[in-house]
Amino acid sequence: DQQVKQNSPSLSVQEGRISILNCDYTNSMFDYFLWYKKYPAEGPTFLISISSIKDKNEDGRFTVFLNKSAKHLSLHIVPSQPGDSAVYFCAASASNTGKLIFGQGTTLQVKP
């Protein structure tokens, strides 16, 4: 049972445009959500997080939106840059359990 789903395995956008990566979850106990970026042969790098008491968190070019009623979150990258090309994972946890449940990842390609 996949509790965190990223239904788009890949996404291609033009440099300078907006990238929108989506993530859905099923467990209503999740209260903390994170996005990680991963290059090949490296560990995931933390990008941005949001707790369930918020519906938006922004950090530079990265904004995460949370829609609790739809159990959906999204990561917006604007403007997209070629260096953003990587695999993006969303992850969720429940009440500081230390257990992250990851989505399958979305490969983002930003074309110059």
Add this chain to the structure above:
Amino acid sequence: KAGVTQTPRYLIKTRGQQVTLSCSPISGHRSVSWYQQTPGQGLQFLFEYFSETQRNKGNFPGRFSGRQFSNSRSEMNVSTLELGDSALYLCASSLGPSRGLITDTQYFGPGTRLTVL
């Protein structure tokens, strides 16, 4: 501040052998979690240690075990290796549970690439 370090970075073993992987968390972090990444299964949670105690466990067989030392460093052991254990094993550290807070972000090391022949 130094990041999470994992040793070794690469390892080749044969079926039936055992392996021990090591993880040093970020200074001040007391929680260490382990994940397995495979192409078909994505990132799967193995277990988490906090204050030398296993706090959470994923759905892996008993061949996978771990421990944490008083300095928060952690080791993961896999016994009787199988071909399917070939994967990238990732360690992540965080501050650990804090009463009333839910913003416990995990930071990952570079991983240990294990190949079982």
